[in-house]
Amino acid sequence: MSQPAAAAAACGNAEGGGQKKRKTPEGAAESDKGRKSFEQSLDVAFDCLDSIRVDLEAFKASITQRITELNGNPEFVASDAVDMQVLELNVGGEYVKVKRQTLCLLCGTVLSELFCGRWDQALLRDAQNRLFVEMYPPAFHWIVGQMLLLQDGDIDHISLPDDRQTDPSFSAYVRLLLYDPSAKKPRSTAITTPDENAQQPAPSPAAAAAAAGNMELEPSVSDPGEMATPDAGGGGTNPSPALSVHPKSTEKTVGKVSDLQAALQDVVAQRTALEQRMQALEPFLRSRLHGGEEDRVVEIDVLGTKIATSLATASHLGDDSPLFNRFCKWQNEVYVASVEHVRRVVDIVRRQRITGAMPTGEERLPIPESEREGFRRVLGMYGVDEEQLFGPTDGLLTDAHLQLMAASLRDVRELRDRPLSPSLPVRLGGPLKRVYKASLHGWRYLDFLDCIRGHGPLLLLLRAAETQELLAVLIEEELRIDGPRSVGNEEQDTEETTIATRHWWWKLEGTEDRPQTGLLGEADRPYAYVYLADLKGRINGVSDFQVAEEEGLECLLNLCGNSLSLGVKRGDAAPPPPAAAAATGGGGGGQGSDAAHRSLARCQAVLLGGERPGDWPEEWSERHEKHGEEVYCLVDDGFDFICDEIEVYALVRPPRPGGGWMTD
Structure with a gap:
């Protein structure tokens, strides 16, 4: 059939009833929907990125503000020269010299953060301008000794021996200063070695996107280079090389999304860990007291030995307490009590201020029975509640009774699923209070x-x-x-x-x-x-x-x-x-x-x-x-x-x- 005849036949079919009609063109505006949808998606993506940037800037600003509030240096940058500095410290009244790098050996711990250099201007200083460390001196010496052993490779971890576990003047500070908020943080999936990457097959863009963002995916073809297009008869598909899209650019973009998600997770985890470290070290830093007075180092002389603490600790029991009066008002020389007894009493109040709680029943001060009565007198001298430490002297309950009860409950199946809170202590004092x-x-x-x-x-x-x-x-x-x-x-x-x-x-x-x-x-x-x-x-x-x-x-x-x-x-x-x-x-x-x-x-x-x-x-x-x-x-x-x-x-x-x- 000639072309004119074919055209005429087509025209006749269009006019006759029951004949197939041609589609009317919908116009350029309708045809441009795909491009507009693409641009809208781009706008949403840009908005998300802008919002993420704003959030990240807010995170950074909040950390900077918190460091400034605590009198730290937000611009501090660590260096080898800083690490090699020898610090002169006053630890609860004792003079100590130690290299900064020794105290910062365990990166991520509260101890490392406290002495990294960022907080030097925030720490209290004594009359000789030495950095003041508010803690029980023997515990600090023990921590430094363990750090040196760790540094030399003689030990591979730090653990308290049994006799120190139950001594709160050791255990409280070791747990606090060696606490690492980031230790339980899962390793970021973005941290991989080149070898590990080589061993793993590259994920498809769709799978990578799903893994990165938990996105719901539309059905897709196995090869983005083969796009389904109708044939001339309206059925089946034909490969259309003219419409093929190379997947490498898509994979690269999706890979960046995955990296971004991992980075954001890491930012949140690191921010949380840093905030926890700052909260933990705050009691060691100088602060303004309730009356507006600046914190400072105060000390007394006990049988020729200096015992020092902060004004915040000395006033923790009140400005009219015997402890405050001894450090701030009365003659600061003591001849009627042993150095260790006074040091322990001061540390009881110090730990109560720093950790927010008195020692638990399981943590007992290692005061020999022969010295117990004398120690009670020193507690009374400084206004510390001895019943909270040792329990009442006229009570029906004894340590042996508590141990019998605790032992009999240890294997109770009911308590494995629903334990008591708090648990029954095995010694008097601490959380057990007679009412x-x-x-x-x-x-x-x-x-x-x-x-x-x-x-x-x-x-x-x-x-x-x-x-x-x-x-x-x-x-x-x-x-x-x-x-x-x-x-x-x-x-x-x-x-x-x-x-x-x-x-x-x-x-x-x-x-x-x-x-x-x-x-x-x-x-x-x-x-x-x-x-x-x-x-x-x-x-x-x-x-x-x-x-x-x-x-x-x-x-x-x-x-x-x-x-x-x-x-x-x-x-x-x-x-x-x-x-x-x-x-x-x-x-x-x-x-x-x-x-x-x-x-x-x-x-x-x-x-x-x-x-x-x-x-x-x-x-x-x-x-x-x-x-x-x-x-x-x-x-x-x-x-x-x-x-x-x-x-x-x-x-x-x-x-x-x-x-x-x-x-x-």
Whole structure:
């Protein structure tokens, strides 16, 4: 067919019905959508890059500002000459000379940051212009010695020996100064060697983009050089070399995206680590005190030996404290105490200021028993709370009791999944604080509730008057009563409060005939509920093991699965023992009509046969008529017994060191 004829036929087909019509051109504007979309994507990318740059500049400015606020030098640049400098230091009153590079050996640690040179102008200086280091001198000497061994290759890491682990004057500073916030930071994926790159196949642009940005990808062809184009008949695909795009430029761009993501992750991690280092070293730097006074070095002379600290530490207990007066007001020569005792007392206050907490129960000052009384006198001289270090001198609880309890809880499966917080210490002092002593604070239920309010976990101790047997209960949560409840427009008193909380109990002291002690009940099934009488209420229906009748017992506090009751009321029960009654002024410990004014002194303690510890003789039990099972009388004096002392200790959660910068 000739070309004119073909054209005519095509024209005829267009005019006839049912014939295929040609598409009408949509214009240049519609055809330009692809280019506009490309430009819009470029604009979004540029905006993202600009936003990232703004954020990075803000990061840099915030770090610079923080360094300036701490009196550091934001323009400092390290050099070999700086590293080789010999530093003259005053460490808690002792003169020390050491090379800067020795202290900066472990890059990334707080110690390295503190002495790198950036903070020299921020550190305190003594009268001889020596840099002042606020810490226990023997601990600093030990750290320097370890650094020298590490530097010479004699050791490959630093670890505290056992005797130093439990000495807070060593362990606190070693943990703080050798802390490296960046140590757990994962290695950046951008850091690779050429050999490693050669061994790995280059990722496709799509895969690299997905890995770099977690982007959702559109379906793509296997080879970007082969673009699908319709053939003349509208079906199938043909390779179109004219439209092929070389992938190298795309791969290079995607590679930069991956590098950028890795760099940003590294920037965030390094910024966080630097902020943590600055937070940790801040207590060692000079600062302005609350009254606006500049911090400075203050010192005293103890038997000819200088002991120095900062004004911030000396005033930490208050401007009227004996410690402040000794360093700042009184004659600064001391002849009535040993150098080590005074140095230790100063360091207790120093560590409290720097780390935010007193020593824990596991960290004990290595004061020999023969020197303990003398050391207590020095603590009193300088106004330091000795009970927080050693526990009360007149308490029921001992280190041996704590160790027995801690050992029995060590293998409890329940505590592996949900550990106590804080954990039970193995020594008195530290986080264990006595908050209630019946003979001191009063035997009334109200006295008990007032003293324990706001505290938890709690450790409750009861001592039987006749046999001196000792029972203990560890309660995980705070105990509090609900009080009156509003019903409609009227306020009604409740009878009792139920608290869901895990608790365990022990017998800590026995008798000569019944010396067995240990954890009671089933360790892996802690007791779940504690019942407290409300102030005008009572707990009714408690099992009465002293009599066979069905009447229930009335008490003020019931726990350990109905096995232990305090404040038992039995008719016209006898008042507490004379010592207890005298401690509350006579009637304060009696059997008042309201629960608030009744005494806690009468108690009941039993153990069901199924909970008998394996080493307890069966003959100690008896088959109870009412319950139809064996029950053990826990106190040799009988199911009911009178206490001559009740104490409650609170496990105090200490503040995080340095305001929370250090991880466990």
